[in-house]
Amino acid sequence: MTATEYDVVIVGGGxxxxxxxxxxxxxGVSVCVLEKQDTRTQESFGRAIALFPRTLEQLDQLDLIQPMLQKGFxxxxxxxxxxxxxxxxxRVWTFMENIKGTQFDFTLVLRQMYTEAILREKLESVGAVYYQSIECTSFEIDDAAPLDAYGVTSYFxxxxxxxxxxxxSKFIIGxxxxxxxxxxxxxxxxxGDTSEDKWIRIDGLVETDMPINRAYGAIESKTHGNILWAPLDHGATRIGYAYxxxxxxxxxxxxxxxxxxxEAIESxxxxxxxxxxxxxxTLxxxxxxxxxxFSTQERVFLCGDAAHTHSSGAAQGLNTGIHDAVNLGWKLASHIRGFTRPEVLKTYSAERKTAVEKLINYDKDISLLMTHKWPAWYDGDKNADPYLVLGKIFQEAASFNTGLGISYPENVINQTPSAELGVVPGTRSPDAxxxxxxxxxxxxxxxVARNVGKxxxxVFTGKVESTKSALKALQSYLETDKELYSHPALRWVTVSATPGCSPYEALGMQPFGDTYFDQTGEAHAAYGVHLAKGGVVILRPDGLIGSGCSLNGASVRQYLSKIMNL
Incomplete structure (x- = not known):
């Protein structure tokens, strides 16, 4: 039997x-995704529901957010x-009320049934192959095969x-x-560990005399734990409690x-x-x-629940899985297309484990406190109210909960800027x-800088007169280093502090890619670029800060040459 070939085979169609x-x-990568369940008969509703701001930003940059906004709460x-x-x-969910610095200043509540339907439709629109009712029974890896060869044979x-x-395939993803x-x-x-604690989640249409009932709620109980009250899409509600x-x-x-x-009624x-x-x-x-x-043998990768499981206490499960998917997506695609060095793909496991380890440690505490129990580290008054401690932990973790504060340590992609810029590598870029x-x-x-896998x-020009000589020097450098300017994995854009009737006249020269005006100086300030000096900030395809430098072509190349096949 002749085996069909794909760059990537993905087991699991959630x-x-x-x-x-x-x-x-x-x-631009060939892919086949295979789902064991029949989506026509599997559970229709339930499962993950909350999508937080950073997740929404990532979905937006992949042109996925509009249909979700139409259906979600x-x-x-x-x-x-x-x-x-x-x-x-x-208390617990108050962090939702003070989200700043993003247009997605809310939590989108959308049951997984609808999220999956939207993603399947989008998947079809880009020509990927999708099967359901297909189960993986085995796979084997040819360690002797070059990494650009089809070294994975999988059986279904x-x-x-x-x-x-x-x-x-060249790679297989679980x-x-x-x-x-x-x-x-x-x-x-x-x-990891599995506890003796059990929770119930139940969704449906409800009638209630609770005064505020279309807000994310926490009902504090000594018998049923810290009860989740979540307004859902299509007028439904979720109640969650400790069993x-x-x-x-x-x-x-x-x-x-x-x-x-x-018991939901009782709670x-x-x-x-x-x-x-x-x-x-569900129980x-x-x-x-x-x-x-999160990866092994250079060809096998894990994402989502296949890589990590935890409680639904902080509603982070699907958000964390989506962050996995986005992180791996651009790195693996860039690797397959020959744009980036192997070291870039290797950062997937290290970066995502950093975030997941933090989540799991956090989840251990909040899942106990939500069940009206004390964590082992707590040495205070055991007669106190655990929900006070729970509320404090949630508030301290607000930037992590929203995803806006998730960051990664320095590595081959996240490099300290070589000039004085107010950006930190591995952190989310400001949305100025x-x-x-x-x-x-x-x-x-x-x-502007949407996730196109590049x-x-x-280029922040600063005030043009003070930076004109540096801009001219950068232009001259790129005229001789055409590969750097026209590389298919790069997009250039100019942000000018000097507005004008046209980009050319505002700069007095040809801009670097499309031009946008920073009329108030907000963007320069957000990225820590001095108006008298200008500077260059390089963003990763997932919107995080990669690095930065002065208006100097050699410095741009120095950073990118460690990452890309230039």
Missing amino acids: PVGLLVAYQMARF ACRDSVTYKDGIQQIPG VDTQTQKPMTLR ADGGRSFVRKHAGIPFD TAEIAAKYPDGVTEEVAVK MKPFNVKFTEVHWW YTIGQRMARD VITVPGINHKTSVHQ FWVI
């Missing part, structure tokens, strides 16, 4: 697998109730017809959930939908709740686990306002 596949195809408000009394601010079976399928076959078959340990040993003892025959509804007292429809419910055990490596020439329409750096070289 949102993370679909997003990686979409990026691969969008960035934009939540900017939170509320905490205890004993039927609305609490003062400063149609779960309905039992017909076998064989694929050959996005196949917490019980990942890819991870197990690759022999990657899944380190404690005391509650379980009431139901020796186990949990049914009837039990889940009954919300003194408020009255009535379910008019139940869409989905699951809390635990935190992480793959020892700039204007389009002529119409003076306001846009932003994020809208690095963005942003």
